[in-house]
Structure formats: C-alpha cells, structure tokens
Amino acid sequence: MRYDEFTAHDLLLLLQGLGVSVSLFAATTVIGLVLGLAWALLRYYRVPVLAQFAALVAELLKNSPVLVQLFLVFFGLPVLLQTDLSPVEAALITLSGNTAAFVYVIAVSAIESVGREQIETARVFGLSRWQTLRRVVAPQAAAFGFGPLTGLLVNQLQVTSLISVIGVVDLTKVGAILNLRTLKPFIVWTVVGLLYYLMARLIAHVCARMETRLRAHSQWKGL
C-alpha cells in the first residue's frame, strides 16, 4: 500500500502547523513589542552606555539574516553556555529579539517625529519626563509608528516560516512533510502559501482598522 494520497488527517496536521505558526507569531510579537519599547526608552531617557549598546545591537540584528541568528541561538548558545535549548525556545528567543530590534527602530523614529518644541513646552509646564512621554509623546508617536509597525508584523509573520529549518513543526514544516510524502509539490505549497497569504491579509486588515481609530483625532469630521 502506498501512502501518497491526501487523507483527512493531513488537514488536521495542516491546522496544527498553522496553530504553531500563529501562536509563535503572537508570542514573539508581544515579547518583541515590550522589549523593543523598553529598548527605545533607554534612548529616550539617554541612559549612558546602555543606549549606545542598544543601538549597536539593534543595528546588528537588523543587518543580518534571521536564519543565521536562529542558528546562532539554536546551535551556538547551548554549546557556549553548556545548556540545552529546544527548537521552540530557540525560535522564541530569536524571533522576539529580531522583532524587538525592528520595533526599537520604529519607536525611535516615531518618538523623533514628535516636535522638539512640544517636549520643551511640556517641560516648561512642569510635566515630568515620564508624564511628557505618557501624555504628549506616546499618543502622537503611536499614530505615527503604526503604519511601519503593520509592515513589520506582516514581515515577521513570514519570518516565522524560517523556524521550520531548525525543526519546529510549523506550517512550513508541515508543508515539507506532506510534500515529501505525497510528492505533489504544487498542491501542497499552493495551500501553504495561500494560508500564509490569508494570514498576512488578515493582519494588514486588522492593523489598518486600528490605525484609522488611532488617527481619528486628526480626521475631518465635517461641520
């Protein structure tokens, strides 16, 4: 008996892979956002040494392939630190760090997009640096940075497909497994590609709606 036909179980496998991809994407996005924003705060508060170090690390992460970062964490870290890392842990660390680096860049330019004179005015009115950030800078920076953030998220979703290389059974890995078993590359990769495509469109759609809400204050409301 040959096992080169598609079965109902394959659908389950596909959904399972989709679940792994989506949950890793969601987890690394949340961690990356928190880390990246904290990273940007180092710069906002002009913490000496740490701020420059953060900029350098972000630059390195931005300018090297995610695949190499993944290999460095998955194969390199355990040897260096004499520990064990599961593929999922390695994927979590790498993708969170990578997302954080890009969030840092977006956050820094968003903060800089808010006029200096607004910050000076806020200081003159006696707001603390934190209050200035919370009440004056953050709301405007959020609206400014949301567009680039949408692009980043769509991109990071695609980046999650790389973790299949280190053995995490995500959507791409499921595709590879089905491809090798059924030998029907066109069907398998079209379905996998379509699933990624639909997820990307969903993310873009949700982000666009949120951006409209964030920008509602500056929209023409009629007379």
Next chain:
Amino acid sequence: MTFDPTILEPYLGDLAAGARLTALACALALAGALLLGVVVALMRTANLAWARRIANVYVDVFRNVPFIVQLFFLFYGLPEVKVELSAFATGVLALSLAGGAFVSDVIRSGILALDPGVLEAAQVSGLSRFAIYRHIVVPIALRTSIRPLGAVFVNLILTSSILSAITLNELTGGAKIVASDTFAPFEVYALLLLLYAAMTWLVSLASGALHRRLNRNLA
C-alpha cells in the same frame, strides 16, 4: 564557557568560497529582479486595466507569501513540469521573482514622482511612447530610486541565506558545514552575523554614495 575564534582560521577559505557564491547569486538575482521590477512597475503605472491587475496580483502574492515557501514551490515543483534546474539556478530564479516584487514597488514610486510637465513636454515634442519610456521615464525613475533599491538589495542579501535550505552551499550553507566540522557553532555563526552585517553595511554605504552622485544636480 569557551569562546575561541582562532579555531576558525583554517576554514576561512571555505567561508570565502561561500561568500563568493552568495555574492554571485545576489548579483544575478539583482539583475533579474531589476529587469522584472522595471517591467512590472511599468505595468502597474500603465494605462491598461488588465496590465495593472496582473502586476498587482504578482506583487501581492510574492510579498505576502514567505520566501521559503516560494523557494520550495519552485525547487520541488519545477522538476514536476520537467524543468530541471540546478539548486543554484532555482535559488537565483526564486530570489529574482521575490526581489522583482519589491523592486517594482520602489520603481513605481519613482515613476509616480515624475514631474508631469516632463512627460507632457516629451509628448508635445512628438516622441513615441517607446522613446518616452526608454529615454525619460525609466532613466529618471531608476536614478531617483537608487537608495531605496540599495535597501532592497540589502534585503536580497539577507534573504539569500535561505538558499541554504535547498542544499546550496552559499555563505550560510558553507558555515553549517564548518560548524559541524569544528564543533564551534557559536564562533562560526557569530562570525557569520558580523560578515553579513559588514556586507549589507557596505552595500548601503555604496548605494547612498551612488545616489548622491547621480542626483547631485537635483539638490
């Protein structure tokens, strides 16, 4: 915990060979992506509804599907339709197709930024459509988009590391072999990280310089 980069010294030649293959693949893919990108950008800005639609679908698909899925689609799919390509050729093809979508975005905004007066002047001068594209639209759009093209090229270099997944021993694939030979994965991949960062840094410096040089009369 040990960190000893000196054990990599005998393997520097292997890494250099991998880097050469990466550079070659990226250069070929850049040429392919530019060609494709210009054609698609012209289609997207053309006055023909069907051309715009086809071009938009292409860009939409190739930007929203992960590169590794596109790569596997071609690598496993092409032999099915009796197109036997080497891993290298498949990789360059996939990189060109994916790169073309991003290049077309850049060129398209270059075309849209053209001063309409320039086009009108060309039309009243009686230049043919082809001559307008050949001598005015494409050169100006290319020249003003050198810097963003540099960013696309940087991305292409980073993406080329994924070619190691289809058995191609470019820089990343070669480094995998070195890592398993030396049992020093951390040193190997840390070096690799710096190498890629240096390469992309050089490319963005060069594209910035070229951009300033070609657009010096616009400032």
